[in-house]
Amino acid sequence: MNMFAVAIGGAFGAVARYLFGLLIMNRFPHPRVPVAMLFVNVLGSFGLGLFFGLIYGEIPEYVYDDTWFLVAGIGFFGAFTTFSTFSVETVELVRKGSYKKVWIYVSLSLLGSLLTFITGLHIGELL
Template sequence: MNILWVLTGGGLGAVARYLAGVWLMSRFPEPPFPVAMLIVNLVGSLGLGFFFGLYFQAIPLEAYDDSLYLFLGLGFFGAFTTFSTFSTETVTLLYKKKKKQAAFYVLFSIGGSIILFLAGYLSSLFMLTAF
C-alpha cells in the first residue's frame, strides 16, 4: 500500500510540475535563466516545509510508515520539485557560456529552496502556536 501512496502523490506532483512549468514559461517566454523551474522548486520547498511543520511539528527522519507523508511529502513534493531538471538546466547554461546566469540559478535554487523550506516550516509552527 505504501508504494501506491508514493505512486499516486508522485504522479500528481509530476503533472502539477508540468502544468506549472508550462504556465510559467508562457509568462516568461525568453528568460535569462530557467525561471519556471526555479519558481517550481522554491514553491515546492516552501510547501514541503509548511507540510512538515503543520503535520509533524518537526522534520521527520523516518516517516516511511505514514501514508500522508508518503503521498504528500515523498510523492507529491518529491515529484513536483526536481533536482535532475535543475542540474540539466545548469549544465545547459554553462555550455552556452552563461556563467553568471548559471551561478545565479544555482545560488537562488539551492539557497532559496533551503530558506523557503525553513520559512514554510517555521510559519506553520507559528500558526499552530498562535491558534
C-alpha cells in the same frame, strides 16, 4: 500499500509540476535564467516545509511508514520538485559559457529552496 500512496502523490505532483512549469514559461517566454523550474523548486521546497510544520511540527526522524508523508512528502513534493531538470539546465548554461547566469541560477535555486523550506516549516509550526 506504501507504493500506492507514493504513486498517487507522485502522479499529482508530476502533473502539477508540468502545469505550473507551462504557466511560468507562458508568463516568461524568454527568461535570462530558467525560471520555470526555479519557481517550481522554490515553491515545492516551501510547500514541503509547510507540510512538515503543519503535520508534524518538526522534521521527524522516522516517517517512512507514515501515509501522509508517503503521499505528500515523497510522492507529491518528490515529483513536483526536480533536481534532475535543475542539473540539465545548469549544464546547458555552462556549455553556453553563461557563467554569470550559472551562478545566479544555482544560487537562487539552492538558497531560495533552503530559505523557503525553512520559512514554510516555521509558518507551519506556528499554525
